[in-house]
Amino acid sequence: xxxxxxxxxxxxxxxxxxxxxxxxxxxxxxxxxxxxxxxxxxxxxxxxxxxxxxxxxxxxxxxxxxxxxxxxxxxxxxxxxxxxxxxxxxxxxxxxxxxxxxxxxxxxxxxxxxxxxxxxxxxxxxxxxxxxxxxxxxxxxxxxxxxxxxxxxxxxxxxxxxxxxxxxxxxxxxxxxxxxxxxxxxxxxxxxxxxxxxxxxxxxxxxxxxxxxxxxxxxxxxxxxxxxxxxxxxxxxxxxxxxxxxxxxxxxxxxxxxxxxxxxxxxxxxxxxxxxxxxxxxxxxxxxxxxxxxxxxxxxxxxxxxxxxxxxxxxxxxx
Numbered sequence: 001x002x003x004x005x006x007x008x009x010x011x012x013x014x015x016x017x018x019x020x021x022x023x024x025x026x027x028x029x030x031x032x033x034x035x036x037x038x039x040x041x042x043x044x045x046x047x048x049x050x051x052x053x054x055x056x057x058x059x060x061x062x063x064x065x066x067x068x069x070x071x072x073x074x075x076x077x078x079x080x081x082x083x084x085x086x087x088x089x090x091x092x093x094x095x096x097x098x099x100x101x102x103x104x105x106x107x108x109x110x111x112x113x114x115x116x117x118x119x120x121x122x123x124x125x126x127x128x129x130x131x132x133x134x135x136x137x138x139x140x141x142x143x144x145x146x147x148x149x150x151x152x153x154x155x156x157x158x159x160x161x162x163x164x165x166x167x168x169x170x171x172x173x174x175x176x177x178x179x180x181x182x183x184x185x186x187x188x189x190x191x192x193x194x195x196x197x198x199x200x201x202x203x204x205x206x207x208x209x210x211x212x213x214x215x216x217x218x219x220x221x222x223x224x225x226x227x228x229x230x231x232x233x234x235x236x237x238x239x240x241x242x243x244x245x246x247x248x249x250x251x252x253x254x255x256x257x258x259x260x261x262x263x264x265x266x267x268x269x270x271x272x273x274x275x276x277x278x279x280x281x282x283x284x285x286x287x288x289x290x291x292x293x294x295x296x297x298x299x300x301x302x303x304x305x306x307x308x309x310x311x312x313x314x315x316x317x318x319x
Contacts, residue, residue: 030054030055030071030072030073030074031054031055031056031057031068031071031072031073031074032045032046032049032054032055032056032057032073032074032075032076032290032293032294033056033057033059033065033068033073033074033075033076033077033085033089034046034056034057034058034059034075034076034077035058035059035075035076035077035078035081036058036059036060036061036062036077036081038058039280040280040281041076041279041280041281041282041286041289042058042076042077044281044286044289045076045281045286045289045290045293046058047286048286048287048289048290049290051287052287052290059077059081059085062080062081062084062085063084063085064084064085064088064089068089069088069089072298072299073089073090073091073298073299074091074277074293074294074297074298075089075091075093075277075297076277076278076293076297077277077278078136078278079134079135079136079275079278079312082277082278082297082312082314083312083314083315083317084317086312086314087314087315087316087317088317090299090300090301091297091298091299091300091314092297092298092299092300092301092302092303092307092308092311093275093277093296093297093311093312093314094253094254094255094256094275094276094277094295094296094297094303094307094310094311094312095134095253095256095274095275095278095310095312096133096134096252096253096256096273096274096275096310097250097251097309097310098115098133098134098160098162099115099133100246100250100252100273101113101115101162101164101270101272101273102114102115102162103249103250104242104245104246104249104250104270105245108241108242108245108269108270109164109269109270110167110263110267110268110269110270111164111165111166111167111269112164112165113162113163113164113165114162114163114164115133115160115161115162115163116160116161116163117157117158117159117160117161118149118150118155118156118157118158118159118160118161119152119157119158121146121149121161121163122146122147122149122151122157123146124143124145124146124163125145125146126145127142127143127144127145127166128142128143128145128146128163128164128165128166129141129142129143129163129164129165129166129167130143130149130161130162130163130164131161131162131272132159132160132161132162133160133161133162134274134275134312137150137155137159138150138154138155142166162272167263167264167269168192168263168264169189169192169261169262169263169264169269169271170190170191170261170262170263170264171187171189171190171191171195171231171261171262172187172188172189172190172259172260172261172271173185173186173187173188173199173235173259173260173261174186174188174257174258174259174279174280174281174282174284175199175235175239175257175258175259175260176257176276176279176281176284176288176289176292177239177243177252177255177256177257177258177292178254178255178291178292178295179254179255180243180247180254181243182236182239182240182243183285183288183289183291183292184199184281184284184285184288184289184292185198185199185200185235185236185284186198186199186281186282186283186284187199187282187283188259188280188282189261196282196283197283198283198284198285199232199235199236199283199284200232200233200236234262234268235260235268238260238268239258239260242258242260242270243258252273252310253296253307253310254295254304254306254307255276255292255293255295255296256273256274256275256276256292256296257273257274257275257276257279257292258270258272258273259271259272259273259274275296275297275312276289276292276293276295276296276297277293277296277297
């Protein structure tokens with residue numbers, strides 16, 4: 001029998017026959033389970049969880065920790081980890097609809113986007129940006145034509161893909177959205193290259209009243225705190241328009257990530273939307289990111305009815 005050791009929020013290690021760190025009696029009512037290949041965001045979330053009294057486990061295997069069965073568990077990790085542990089832990093993993101981007105008005109997307117089957121995309125005879133809607137089944141990039149896409153020996157033809165006209169983004173931002181309002185954000189790319197910087201406020205935290213339904217963009221925060229200015233204000237103003245249009249005709253789950261960018265012609269456009277529980281935070285405020293992650297990946301039986309259409313279909317894992 002093999003045993004695994006997991007690291008807890010207090011930095012200690014212990015191992016028992018269940019393969020999970022900690023004394024069974026010490027497991028709190030809420031746990032943040034982090035995927036084995038922990039990234040910088042995972043480390044920040046582990047610290048943020050500890051600050052608010054949550055217990056964080058960094059898994060060391062791709063199996064649901066037996067000690068956590070029956071506990072209130074939230075998860076942060078990629079789609080593969082979510083699929084591996086989600087059903088057994090009773091998780092409800094929220095993700096935007098595959099065709100969300102296609103349902104937004106053209107002025108917000110800045111290009112035509114369609115959701116189709118991979119078999120159809122293979123027939124393209126022009127350059128196009130092609131990506132899987134959620135899982136990273138193949139590289140999301142510009143393909144010269146459909147013949148360069150993964151063939152039938154790699155992926156089934158009925159695999160859904162997003163196909164869009166080619167646009168160039170000069171700068172790109174990630175926004176963490178909770179209940180229709182931006183909670184925090186970060187720049188993550190300039191001219192297609194990684195370039196990380198916080199968005200407005202302190203360490204990427206959006207001041208109260210700066211975006212969403214809480215108030216007008218640029219409004220003062222608590223105690224007269226100045227709202228975001230310059231490019232940050234533009235990002236939040238555009239995202240407010242996106243979320244309003246989304247609520248009207250292309251709903252998102254209550255917790256999600258929306259990426260936006262400024263194109264080479266100077267206009268703002270939506271890049272994509274993704275699951276918060278599987279997205280990097282870059283320079284966004286960790287405590288606000290945690291708020292969004294906890295809602296996006298927690299007990300399925302605690303989800304409101306309005307979020308149920310956005311549940312990821314979790315496989316039954318046979319051990």
